[in-house]
Amino acid sequence: MTYSHASPAQLVRAGLARVRSELVPGPDIPGGRAPLWASPPLELPERDGLVPLGRVLRLALAAAPGSGGRLRPAPSAGALHPVDAHLLVGPGCGPPPGRYAYDARAHRVHRRGPAPPGAPTGTLIVLTVTARRTVAHYGHRAWPLLLLDAGHAVAALASAGATAACPDADGATLAAAAGLPHPAHYGGIWPGAEPAHPVAAVWVGPDTGPERGRVPAWGLRLWATYGQAAPPVVPDGPPGNGPVAGEPGGGPEALRETWQLLTALGATPPSTMTWRPLRPVTRSQPWPENVLLSRRSAPPPLTGEPSRRALAEVLAVAARAWPGGVRWCVAVGGDRPELLELDGEQAARSALPAVNGHRDTRPAVPELDADRDTRPAVAELDADRMALLETGAHQATRPALPKPTVNDTEAPRLRTLASGDARPTLAVWAAGQGWLAEAGAVLLAYGCPEDAGPAEVREAHLTAGYAVGVAQTAATALGLRTRAVGSWQRADLGAALGGTPGRDWIVHALAMGAQKTEMDVEVGREEAGTADDRRKTSLRKTCPQERALRQTALQETGLRQTAPQEIGVRHMGVRKTCPQETDLRQTALQETGLRQTSLRPTGPRKTSLRQAAPRNTAPRPPRRTEGTERQAAPR
Incomplete structure (x- = not known):
């Protein structure tokens, strides 16, 4: 149009x-x-x-x-x-x-x-x-x-x-x-x-x-x-x-x-x-040539969660690369799936040069309604965490991180922005790239509201690309495998966290995976074989009705699609026609690798992140560009 x-x-x-x-x-x-x-x-x-x-x-x-x-x-x-x-x-x-x-x-x-x-x-x-x-x-x-x-x-x-x-x-x-x-x-x-x-x-x-x-x-x-x-x-x-x-x-x-x-x-x-x-x-000393020349987009999968220290350093590099621009967080899974942000990010921004003559005065968390977000300021964060510990609603505060190796500034620390595994939903939002659901971590740049003017849209995307590029160099220096992800649909992260819709959209991302040793690869193969054996055992033919339901779930979701899906209706509102059908649906979800994703902001009220199934995620055939072969990327 x-x-x-x-x-x-x-x-x-x-x-x-x-x-x-x-x-x-x-x-x-x-x-x-x-x-x-x-x-x-x-x-x-x-x-x-x-x-x-x-x-x-x-x-x-x-x-x-x-x-x-x-x-x-x-x-x-x-x-x-x-x-x-x-x-x-x-x-x-x-x-x-x-x-x-x-x-x-x-x-x-x-x-x-x-x-x-x-x-x-x-x-x-x-x-x-x-x-x-x-x-x-x-x-x-x-x-x-x-x-x-x-x-x-x-x-x-x-x-x-x-x-x-x-x-x-x-x-x-x-x-x-x-x-x-x-x-x-x-x-x-x-x-x-x-x-x-x-x-x-x-x-x-x-x-x-x-x-x-x-x-x-x-x-x-x-x-x-x-x-x-x-x-x-x-x-x-x-x-x-x-x-x-x-x-x-x-x-x-x-x-x-x-x-x-x-x-x-x-x-x-x-x-x-x-x-x-x-x-x-970002850094007072030049990067070594071997780091600059080895910086490449790694092919998926990018599994293996980086250490929290490495995540803090990469997140700090991104957040400080262009102060006043988009905002930053990182999604992780594992035993503690959550969204993390830089502790004291607002102070780090205000200490650096302004953009276009003014400083960013936005809060360090998505703009939530007053009754949804009652978290105190950064200076009072430790007391707030202690109160949460007394009620059992939060895990222990992490110790201070060691001095970083890629930044020449004070050691960065992380704090929880929301709890829950966001990666499956990110896979849906990123044009159905299912491998993101198993990525070790995903660095996210978000902002650029839907009513932004041309200058704000241009600066948001240019500076997000710049900051992700600098963060990718830092991640390479830390030995991480990375891949930038730029195409996002329906990715209103702020609304998913309970904020005002249309204000905080995902603009850019960097998927990261920890480097694996030969032993890690061998262990991973053994674990994959064990999981396959369990899957084959659990898919036994108990009755024609159960098998038909399982096959329908597999067809509608896809074995490799690790994201919240629709099976008849949205997963947050599964109809309960009978207990057996509900149990079978949940079993099919578990066996196909699906997760019921729920992001919960660290305020007193919980907000679920709901997302329907992706459309048209089939890979496109390769084509020739400028006389060379390339594999078509997801769109």
């Missing part, structure tokens, strides 16, 4: 509602080509001057040799990699000053034009997204994934040595600085070229000398006044920005919608431009 006369705010709200709905993407479309440039490729030295530009790009964006462009340090939804980097190179960076396009597959640059006189020492990187690459598989769900991918690219650049980032500059200024047409007029200026929408800027400055740490905020506007640079070479034939028509939820109509939404998200006031330092909020 497109709105030719709608305002940017109306476009974004309608697009956000569609992304979060149950509408399934349509069939895949061609994924497009990587941009071609007329100028010859130039090598990037690791360091040739004050700015180690070649090293930063190699550790942050360059594809692994022999991977066909798929394996890169920054993760991407479906390994589609829609983010491109346009380099505005000043003195002291290696290549002669000028505008360049970066080819991540070959780790080369193509010169597109000269630099303006007086360009600052260092390199401005304008990150753009090519919507077709992601829309090709995800349809109308693509545009939040594009922003999350750009946030991951910012995180990769920050981990490799970038100095600062600007997530809120208006799209017109970013496009002009990169020498690109305005996104709304791309086809009229460069006919046949695939539109590139700029979404963020990153500064890579000198790491030595008197200009170290300085961010020339005026540099972006200086480059924006210097005219356009050379366009890409347009190959013959589609795909391009030609005729658009198709089904709702997929095809070229979804592509046009995504173009409109990205343009609307970039329509911020030209005076808005907030630069935020990157490295000081």
Whole structure:
């Protein structure tokens, strides 16, 4: 659905509602080509001057040799990699000053034009997204994934040595600085070229000398006044920005919608431009190269719960990466299934720089009604836990965690946000990715209310992608296997916790699993064999009616679907036609791996988290993108 006369705010709200709905993407479309440039490729030295530009790009964006462009340090939804980097190179960076396009597959640059006189020492990187690459598989769900991918690219650049980032500059200024047409007029200026929408800027400055740490905020506007640079070479034939028509939820109509939404998200006031330092909020020392190059999205399953110390460190890195943005918690299972948040998170936020000139004043827990949440402030939390211990309603307070190894700040601690296993419901919300129900832990970024304006939606997704990217690096350093999860439907976490509906939606997540030794793998195989034997024994044929009921339950839920389901009616309201039928239904649920998920906030009133069965969770067949094979990701 497109709105030719709608305002940017109306476009974004309608697009956000569609992304979060149950509408399934349509069939895949061609994924497009990587941009071609007329100028010859130039090598990037690791360091040739004050700015180690070649090293930063190699550790942050360059594809692994022999991977066909798929394996890169920054993760991407479906390994589609829609983010491109346009380099505005000043003195002291290696290549002669000028505008360049970066080819991540070959780790080369193509010169597109000269630099303006007086360009600052260092390199401005304008990150753009090519919507077709992601829309090709995800349809109308693509545009939040594009922003999350750009946030991951910012995180990769920050981990490799970038100095600062600007997530809120208006799209017109970013496009002009990169020498690109305005996104709304791309086809009229460069006919046949695939539109590139700029979404963020990153500064890579000198790491030595008197200009170290300085961010020339005026540099972006200086480059924006210097005219356009050379366009890409347009190959013959589609795909391009030609005729658009198709089904709702997929095809070229979804592509046009995504173009409109990205343009609307970039329509911020030209005076808005907030630069935020990157490295000081996470780690004072650079990450080792082996950590940066070993950071990969691990294939599921990601089992094995990380230690509480490791979870606290990763959660602290995410929460402190971009203060004032989305909020954070982590879901765990095991013997103590619960949602955990950072103890004293509000104090950690207020001690760090503000966002856009103001601090986040939201409470450290979801906004609950006054009669539902009577928990005291953080300073009184220990007394509250002692009172709960006297009534037997809470488990013992954990001891203080040791000093962290990935943060240079005070040791983080955790507190309970809600009790109950949220992972099965998360599996339903994440486009039916059942493996999440058995993940060791799931880090969650939530916020971005349904009535948020374009600037808030853009910043929420960019900064969530950035923070998850930084957290993934920290988790890799701790020896954890990780996988980012970006597509979420009906994931109103705040409402599930008893808060106001539509205020706290899941924006992004990072699934984590502990590394396993050979002994752990062998023990796991033995336990799996024992469980299979028990399942076979319990599925005996007692009578035709019981077996028919069991088979119906298996068909409706799926053996591998570990999430709350509907069997006739919702599980929270199972009809009681007779005790035997109810018992059989519960037995079928247990034998198929289903769980009755119930999240209970730590306030006096309990709130159940109810969720129906997912739709259309069958895997899609693999397809070819940019000349390489990839396995289609869940949508």
